[in-house]
Amino acid sequence: MLKYANPTNFLALAARLIPWLAGAAALALAVGLYLTFFVAPDDYQQGASVKIMYLHVPAAWLGMMCYMVMTSAALGTLVWRHPLADAAQKAAAPLGAAFTLVCLVTGSLWGKPMWGTWWVWDARLTSVLVLFLIYLGLIGLWQTIEEPAQAARAAAILTLVGVVNIPIIKFSVDWWNTLHQSASVFRLGGPAIAPSMLWPLLIMALGFTLLFFTLHLMAIRNEILSRRLRRLSITAAAAEDPEVAGEVFS
Amino acid sequence: MSSPLAALFGRELRIARSVGGGGAMGVVFFLILVSLTPFAIGPDLNLLSRIGPAILWIAALLSTLLGLDRLFQADADDGSLDLFIMSSTPLELVVLTKCAAHWTLTALPLIAAAPLLGLTLGMEPAALAGVAASLLAGTPALTLLGAIGAGLTAGLRRGGLLMAVLILPLTTPILIFGVASASAASGGTVPFHTPFLILCGLSLMAVAGAPFAAAAALRAREA
Amino acid sequence: MPQTEVRPPKTQILQGISAKALRVDRGGRAIVRGVDFEMRAGEALLVLGRNGAGKSTLLRALAGFLSLREGEVRLNGGAAEATLAEQAHYVGHADGLKAALTALDNLEFWARMLKGAAGAGLSPEGALEKVGLARVGDFPVAYLSAGQKRRVALARLFVAPRPIWLLDEPATALDVGSQAKFAEAMAAHRAGGGFILAATHAPLGLVDAKELRLDAVRPREAGDAA
Numbered sequence: 144m145l146k147y148a149n150p151t152n153f154l155a156l157a158a159r160l161i162p163w164l165a166g167a168a169a170l171a172l173a174v175g176l177y178l179t180f181f182v183a184p185d186d187y188q189q190g191a192s193v194k195i196m197y198l199h200v201p202a203a204w205l206g207m208m209c210y211m212v213m214t215s216a217a218l219g220t221l222v223w224r225h226p227l228a229d230a231a232q233k234a235a236a237p238l239g240a241a242f243t244l245v246c247l248v249t250g251s252l253w254g255k256p257m258w259g260t261w262w263v264w265d266a267r268l269t270s271v272l273v274l275f276l277i278y279l280g281l282i283g284l285w286q287t288i289e290e291p292a293q294a295a296r297a298a299a300i301l302t303l304v305g306v307v308n309i310p311i312i313k314f315s316v317d318w319w320n321t322l323h324q325s326a327s328v329f330r331l332g333g334p335a336i337a338p339s340m341l342w343p344l345l346i347m348a349l350g351f352t353l354l355f356f357t358l359h360l361m362a363i364r365n366e367i368l369s370r371r372l373r374r375l376s377i378t379a380a381a382a383e384d385p386e387v388a389g390e391v392f393s
Numbered sequence: 394m395s396s397p398l399a400a401l402f403g404r405e406l407r408i409a410r411s412v413g414g415g416g417a418m419g420v421v422f423f424l425i426l427v428s429l430t431p432f433a434i435g436p437d438l439n440l441l442s443r444i445g446p447a448i449l450w451i452a453a454l455l456s457t458l459l460g461l462d463r464l465f466q467a468d469a470d471d472g473s474l475d476l477f478i479m480s481s482t483p484l485e486l487v488v489l490t491k492c493a494a495h496w497t498l499t500a501l502p503l504i505a506a507a508p509l510l511g512l513t514l515g516m517e518p519a520a521l522a523g524v525a526a527s528l529l530a531g532t533p534a535l536t537l538l539g540a541i542g543a544g545l546t547a548g549l550r551r552g553g554l555l556m557a558v559l560i561l562p563l564t565t566p567i568l569i570f571g572v573a574s575a576s577a578a579s580g581g582t583v584p585f586h587t588p589f590l591i592l593c594g595l596s597l598m599a600v601a602g603a604p605f606a607a608a609a610a611l612r613a614r615e616a
Numbered sequence: 617m618p619q620t621e622v623r624p625p626k627t628q629i630l631q632g633i634s635a636k637a638l639r640v641d642r643g644g645r646a647i648v649r650g651v652d653f654e655m656r657a658g659e660a661l662l663v664l665g666r667n668g669a670g671k672s673t674l675l676r677a678l679a680g681f682l683s684l685r686e687g688e689v690r691l692n693g694g695a696a697e698a699t700l701a702e703q704a705h706y707v708g709h710a711d712g713l714k715a716a717l718t719a720l721d722n723l724e725f726w727a728r729m730l731k732g733a734a735g736a737g738l739s740p741e742g743a744l745e746k747v748g749l750a751r752v753g754d755f756p757v758a759y760l761s762a763g764q765k766r767r768v769a770l771a772r773l774f775v776a777p778r779p780i781w782l783l784d785e786p787a788t789a790l791d792v793g794s795q796a797k798f799a800e801a802m803a804a805h806r807a808g809g810g811f812i813l814a815a816t817h818a819p820l821g822l823v824d825a826k827e828l829r830l831d832a833v834r835p836r837e838a839g840d841a842a
Contacts, residue, residue, distance in 0.1 A: 251513075262513035264431040264432075283417070380752045401725070404721070467714075472711060475710070476730065
């Protein structure tokens with residue numbers, strides 16, 4: 144495992160894994176969408192609009208899982224100061240923001256026919272919105288600090304502070320009685336959802352997860368390469384000019 | 394637009410693109426301000442939809458002005474501002490161009506985001522359109538007024554809050570007519586165009602006057 | 617406003633600058649007082665003096681950033697309706713470069729912004745080659761060293777030709793080779809009828825330069841700051 148912590152080995156591993164992961168993600172999403180539209184039954188109350196669930200719920204899971212991935216990477220940054228952890232953190236933030244945004248938008252589209260409104264300020268929706276805002280803040284932090292290692296440490300601290308929001312999101316529907324329904328898959332006493340709906344949901348979730356890992360690996364790879372480019376450019380700019388090569392860069 | 398100003402506009406956009414953050418942060422700040430309001434006054438959608446235009450306008454006002462304090466700061470720090478003064482292009486036009494670029498980068502995304510945020514406040518379609526139209530007409534005035542404050546505080550080490558304190562009182566007419574036209578769009582006794590045309594007039598006045606004040610402030614930095 | 621620039625009917629070419637009894641105030645105190653100088657095309661003027669003598673202040677006033685409290689600057693000839701500042705380049709402590717943009721982008725921008733009556737100068741590529749940075753043109757300025765940044769700033773002098781160069785410690789951060797190159801460029805500028813006013817402590821390699829001693833002009837009590 145440690146062998147792959149070396150960026151060069153990581154790039155080789157990523158190059159081998161990415162096509163397989165991408166293929167698997169495409170397959171799972173294709174099967175999942177087929178099941179969603181042609182196999183899964185309509186809800187007896189909600190009709191066909193229940194199908195939004197197959198996007199909404201996996202997006203919500205991934206939005207949170209991505210934060211947990213980012214948190215582990217943040218620990219890697221702070222404890223081991225490993226550049227690969229920095230890259231993993233940075234690569235995860237836009238992905239997390241995207242999945243969370245999908246969750247918010249699909250939720251809003253689902254809410255209009257079900258609750259008669261695009262949005263309510265209940266605990267679950269609001270805490271997911273806060274998650275989205277934390278992602279945006281992290282992206283802003285990454286873009287603002289130019290020195291990559293310094294940006295990574297700052298982002299890691301903010302990530303660890305923001306992690307308190309994750310349990311709030313998870314348990315908001317149980318702690319406060321809100322409009323948003325309670326958990327029906329991951330709960331004590333087994334899922335409270337019909338198997339005909341559970342299977343498409345799980346396959347979609349698998350597809351989303353594979354998609355996330357594909358994109359995450361690709362983004363880490365890009366980050367490693369762009370850092371190399373930056374380093375090489377700085378060296379090249381200095382080497383262009385032997386007389387100043389020893390100078391401190393400001 | 395003559396070539397030096399086109400070059401300046403292009404440079405501002407390119408800097409924003411390669412530095413990133415700048416414009417997008419304004420929208421995020423706007424989003425945060427709007428989503429904080431329901432925490433403060435409670436999640437009652439009827440109430441929120443009634444005061445929605447006001448919430449959106451105050452949030453737009455704050456995020457426009459707080460993003461503006463850096464408008465001339467970087468140019469003052471790296472010496473570009475001195476060179477603008479030596480250009481044969483009048484400094485007033487430089488100011489106007491920088492404001493146009495800043496407005497494109499920050500206010501336009503904000504105007505695009507405003508109707509979406511209006512949805513979360515339970516606003517009606519007519520009110521959403523009214524808010525977007527009134528922001529489109531009113532934000533140029535906000536940017537230009539802010540530029541005066543940015544000019545006055547450029548080069549000061551701690552100008553950020555001072556600039557807001559200087560400029561916010563001057564923005565009251567824009568806020569009044571902005572919210573009035575946004576509210577008038579969704580019904581009420583006043584026809585939409587009455588406050589809206591006044592708002593447009595305020596923006597035009599700002600275009601005509603503010604660059605002179607801001608340029609004078611920039612020239613007076615060293616005295 | 618007491619700042620006056622009286623110009624007799626003129627040809628397009630700037631032939632002389634004469635300054636009389638200049639006084640520049642900063643923070644309500646006279647920093648520069650009673651300064652006179654005359655320059656003809658091709659001449660260089662070294663502004664000398666200890667720290668705080670007002671060298672930078674004088675150059676910044678000539679560049680138009682500060683107004684003259686008293687005195688006047690006459691231009692003999694030069695582009696019609698153009699002030700001294702519009703016919704001058706200023707190189708000061710700040711380089712006027714955006715770290716996020718490439719060296720070429722920066723120069724391209726200043727070429728268009730500062731383009732004067734004197735017509736087009738070197739292309740940005742040509743100007744970078746002249747300061748020995750031809751191959752770093754596509755790197756963001758953030759990647760360059762302090763000396764390289766200064767050389768990009770000096771390349772600005774060549775992309776938008778202007779007859780007067782106001783140089784405030786231009787050799788800061790330059791290595792010996794670049795200083796020699798810049799001395800050549802200054803000689804070429806003078807040979808072409810240009811003016812150079814430089815405030816400096818380091819020798820710049822200017823031949824036959826006139827000297828303007830600010831200490832001698834106005835004795836000041838110890839402890840005065842600029």
